[in-house]
Amino acid sequence: MKLYVGNLCHTMTEIELRALFSLHGAVRKVNLISDLFTRQSKCFAYVQMADRSEGDAARQTLHGSMLNDRHLVVREARPRDDRFGKRW
Numbered sequence: 001m002k003l004y005v006g007n008l009c010h011t012m013t014e015i016e017l018r019a020l021f022s023l024h025g026a027v028r029k030v031n032l033i034s035d036l037f038t039r040q041s042k043c044f045a046y047v048q049m050a051d052r053s054e055g056d057a058a059r060q061t062l063h064g065s066m067l068n069d070r071h072l073v074v075r076e077a078r079p080r081d082d083r084f085g086k087r088w
Contacts, residue, residue: 001055005062006044006073008032014045021047024061025054046077 005017014030021027029048034041049055055076063074 001049001052002077003047003049003055003059004044004073004075004077005047006075007070008041008043008045008072009068009070010041010043012041012043012045012068017045017047020062020067021049021058024049024058026050 003021008017012032014032017030017032018027021030026049027047028050030045031047032041032045047058049058059074059076062072065072
């Protein structure tokens, strides 16, 4: 299950995210999104959990929780077409 994780602080690392989500199950991949030119964090990431039930547990537990004085947003990731509308 792929999760969107938003409202992260600029200093968050992939290692820290992996450690946070691994408390809820096996983490396959962490992709912290950064600006192409400045390489500064865009304050969101995608975390892929090995199992859907573990992903659901992480989402339910972590959504709205405080991390570095910020309320985390954790949702199931959606395909691009669903976010921006169908492209030609």
